[in-house]
Amino acid sequence: MVVWCGLLAVVAFPLSDDQLSAVGIGVENLRLQWRFRFSARSSSPNFDRSIPGQPGISARDPSGTLVIYPAASHVAWATADRARCGRCARIAQSSFGSVTPGIICASENVASVSIPGVIRNITTNRPIQKREKKVDKKALNWSELGFDYIETDVRFRAVWASGEWGEGELINSAEMLIHEGSPVLHYAQTCFEGLKAQTAPNGDILLFRPDLNCARMASTTARLLMPGVPESLFMQGVLETVRANAAWVPPYGSGASLYIRPFLVGVGKNLGLRPAPNYEFRVFVSPVGPYYKGGGLSLIDLAVIDLDRAAPKGTGAYKAGANYAGGLLATQMAKDLGAQEALYLDPAEHRYLEEAGSANIVLVMKDGSVVTPKSESILPSITRRSVMTLAAQTLGRTVEERPIDFFAEVDQIDEFAACGTAAVISPVSKIRVGDTWHKFYGDGKEIGPVTQALYDRLTAIQKGETEDTFGWTEVVPI
Numbered sequence: 001m002v003v004w005c006g007l008l009a010v011v012a013f014p015l016s017d018d019q020l021s022a023v024g025i026g027v028e029n030l031r032l033q034w035r036f037r038f039s040a041r042s043s044s045p046n047f048d049r050s051i052p053g054q055p056g057i058s059a060r061d062p063s064g065t066l067v068i069y070p071a072a073s074h075v076a077w078a079t080a081d082r083a084r085c086g087r088c089a090r091i092a093q094s095s096f097g098s099v100t101p102g103i104i105c106a107s108e109n110v111a112s113v114s115i116p117g118v119i120r121n122i123t124t125n126r127p128i129q130k131r132e133k134k135v136d137k138k139a140l141n142w143s144e145l146g147f148d149y150i151e152t153d154v155r156f157r158a159v160w161a162s163g164e165w166g167e168g169e170l171i172n173s174a175e176m177l178i179h180e181g182s183p184v185l186h187y188a189q190t191c192f193e194g195l196k197a198q199t200a201p202n203g204d205i206l207l208f209r210p211d212l213n214c215a216r217m218a219s220t221t222a223r224l225l226m227p228g229v230p231e232s233l234f235m236q237g238v239l240e241t242v243r244a245n246a247a248w249v250p251p252y253g254s255g256a257s258l259y260i261r262p263f264l265v266g267v268g269k270n271l272g273l274r275p276a277p278n279y280e281f282r283v284f285v286s287p288v289g290p291y292y293k294g295g296g297l298s299l300i301d302l303a304v305i306d307l308d309r310a311a312p313k314g315t316g317a318y319k320a321g322a323n324y325a326g327g328l329l330a331t332q333m334a335k336d337l338g339a340q341e342a343l344y345l346d347p348a349e350h351r352y353l354e355e356a357g358s359a360n361i362v363l364v365m366k367d368g369s370v371v372t373p374k375s376e377s378i379l380p381s382i383t384r385r386s387v388m389t390l391a392a393q394t395l396g397r398t399v400e401e402r403p404i405d406f407f408a409e410v411d412q413i414d415e416f417a418a419c420g421t422a423a424v425i426s427p428v429s430k431i432r433v434g435d436t437w438h439k440f441y442g443d444g445k446e447i448g449p450v451t452q453a454l455y456d457r458l459t460a461i462q463k464g465e466t467e468d469t470f471g472w473t474e475v476v477p478i
Ligand SMILES: Cc1ncc(COP(=O)(O)O)c(C=O)c1O
Pocket: 194, 355, 356, 357, 358, 359, 360, 379, 380, 381, 382, 383, 384, 419, 420, 421, 422
């Protein structure tokens, strides 16, 4: 049954050319009056508009075509895919070029559209509900948090059985009851993702490039012969878990964030080496502080250990749990040498830089270029990809992804940094190889200016302190 909450969009004021050019081809805060409806079964947004050819928006169905009129003369289109959080649909394709598509989202009396590069925000002329809804935060000492598990109120769970996904749900228990024969317990048939939610100055809760976590999980599940988690289910899990735990999202300015851990395990009665009969997808969250002790942007040390993390055609490029069990000893050995983390060289020749135990590597060379290792056995870090884009497009640096022969090139390295969701960007002071410590910027005592600039730019986008011209952040509807 379709429940009408009203439907009809009326343009309150069309934008002038001046307003359009102020944000390039973008439109800022185009105000519309909406009436919209939800299907009682899918709760998915179903927009319509009343004045063709004028600034506005039209979508008959999330699986249909969304027509956007940033201006009378500019007609763009986008195709929205399946409903995501129940009231959201992701725009899967658009005529706006290769920019990351946006999201259409509706809640009881709010509809908003954000299409990076074209339309920043379309809001109703009514107050935005999420700003009014005050969330009473938990009484935590946010600025003292480390990177540790803190149990929050709810988590998300969806089960794959008989070849299909069931409906996901929020649950209270942090425990999992699984069969003793479950392949996750014996053959490590498990994978996970990690991303963060941060509070912006205006109170919005922002995710950073969750679509890339979803895509990476899809590549991992294919490698581990696990069923793919559909993007709609992945995003439903992430958005619902964050929204339901909004009280646990650290406030703006606290230096902490909400770590989000989606994961998938193979479960069920089994003995032989084969894929699991059933799977469970879960998402939990935990408020966290900095990954490395010291906090914020502080120098760390790495140590090259005589152990490999991955094989050339193994699972190093995937976020498989087994990679991490194999790395525990190397991390422990690195810590015994006084470093925070192990640094891996390539498993074939032990010459080329790979990555750290939980972070990729970015180097600033003495010629000013920004270089990152190219390898088939490292995890494609979302932070590293973002940092390389910032280095090229914001700092105007020459960037390159290529094999880096550590011993041949170490003298050419000016700044050495580790980067990842947990590590953010951590400048590396020195690296131990054998009995030698190799020092970097400022004799290992200072943070390099490019590392600092990249950290500032990246974290300002992640925290909503600056305009996100790349369309990397996504607001969690509260
Ligand atoms: C082995 C490894 N490399 C790199 C990263 C950084 O990846 P991302 O930036 O996507 O968090 C991580 C953390 O997720 C990791 O575990």
